[in-house]
Amino acid sequence: MSAPTESSDLRAQRDRLLEKFTIMQADLGGAFYEMAIRDHLRMDVLTRKAAELQRVDAELLAAERLLEMLEPDGAAE
Amino acid sequence: MTTEVEPTAIQAAQSLYEPCEECGAPLDPQQRYCVHCAARRGNGANPASRYFAAMSKRARRPPARPPARASGSRAAAVGFFALLPIAVAIGVVVGRSGSGEDNDALVQALREQNAALARAAPAQTGAVTASDAKSTPGKAAQKDGGKVVAQTKNGTVHQVTGFKPTEQKTEEDTKLVEGNVQQTGSTYIEAQQNLPDVIVVGGDPDSAPGGQGQP
Numbered sequence: 001m002s003a004p005t006e007s008s009d010l011r012a013q014r015d016r017l018l019e020k021f022t023i024m025q026a027d028l029g030g031a032f033y034e035m036a037i038r039d040h041l042r043m044d045v046l047t048r049k050a051a052e053l054q055r056v057d058a059e060l061l062a063a064e065r066l067l068e069m070l071e072p073d074g075a076a077e
Numbered sequence: 078m079t080t081e082v083e084p085t086a087i088q089a090a091q092s093l094y095e096p097c098e099e100c101g102a103p104l105d106p107q108q109r110y111c112v113h114c115a116a117r118r119g120n121g122a123n124p125a126s127r128y129f130a131a132m133s134k135r136a137r138r139p140p141a142r143p144p145a146r147a148s149g150s151r152a153a154a155v156g157f158f159a160l161l162p163i164a165v166a167i168g169v170v171v172g173r174s175g176s177g178e179d180n181d182a183l184v185q186a187l188r189e190q191n192a193a194l195a196r197a198a199p200a201q202t203g204a205v206t207a208s209d210a211k212s213t214p215g216k217a218a219q220k221d222g223g224k225v226v227a228q229t230k231n232g233t234v235h236q237v238t239g240f241k242p243t244e245q246k247t248e249e250d251t252k253l254v255e256g257n258v259q260q261t262g263s264t265y266i267e268a269q270q271n272l273p274d275v276i277v278v279g280g281d282p283d284s285a286p287g288g289q290g291q292p
Contacts, residue, residue: 019133022129023129026125026129027110027115027117028115030109030110030117030123030125031110031111031112031115031117033110034108034109034110034111034112035110035112035115038108038112040112042112042113042115045113045114045115046115049115
């Protein structure tokens with residue numbers, strides 16, 4: 001695989017992870033809000049979702065680091 | 078002791094509360110997330126979901142625009158190259174029409190000058206015989222100046238080289254120049270426009286301002 005193709009694939013993966021992270025974070029906040037207003041907080045459930053979010057966050061960070069190494073000028077796009 | 082719930086009440090509760098798709102827990106119609114498993118509801122009541130959907134649509138729209146923009150710029154380029162020869166042709170026509178009159182007059186003057194020089198060459202070779210015979214063909218022309226070189230729309234052009242003015246012309250031209258210096262404004266301009274093409278100014282050249290002897 002050539003460098004430009006690899007770079008574009010990595011960028012697409014980064015975009016997918018970014019979208020996934022954004023949605024999961026919004027879901028975590030929404031779930032906490034729903035539990036809080038109904039006085040039904042379940043910390044075990046929230047912690048499990050936070051752990052899933054943390055995993056996606058780590059993948060996103062790795063993808064951005066790799067992209068930054070491949071494209072030093074255009075990684076911030 | 079057991080409490081019995083009426084079947085109608087159970088049916089009402091089931092119709093009021095939808096079950097969670099993940100864990101089956103009852104969900105309030107206003108509830109966006111399940112409080113048991115934190116799963117998001119599939120309906121469109123969540124404003125965050127609506128926002129992300131709108132953002133996703135907006136993000137997908139721009140890639141469709143560049144082809145239209147590219148076709149527009151391509152059409153502009155084609156139009157430019159199609160109109161370029163026409164613009165060049167118009168420029169050439171305008172350029173010719175704008176300077177044609179002056180060029181014609183200049184060419185005519187050069188032709189007449191060449192013809193006059195060609196006529197002057199044999200006349201100079203036969204100058205001795207001409208002076209002996211007292212027949213001076215250019216004498217009439219020398220009243221105003223030298224030999225006539227060309228006729229232009231601005232007047233007659235005389236040859237200055239070798240021209241020897243008469244005393245009368247020297248006095249007239251000197252008075253003309255001295256009088257012209259005293260005039261101002263539009264009178265000065267009119268006087269300048271009516272000057273002959275050859276003006277003889279008397280006096281000693283060495284005593285004139287800006288002469289060779291004086292800086």
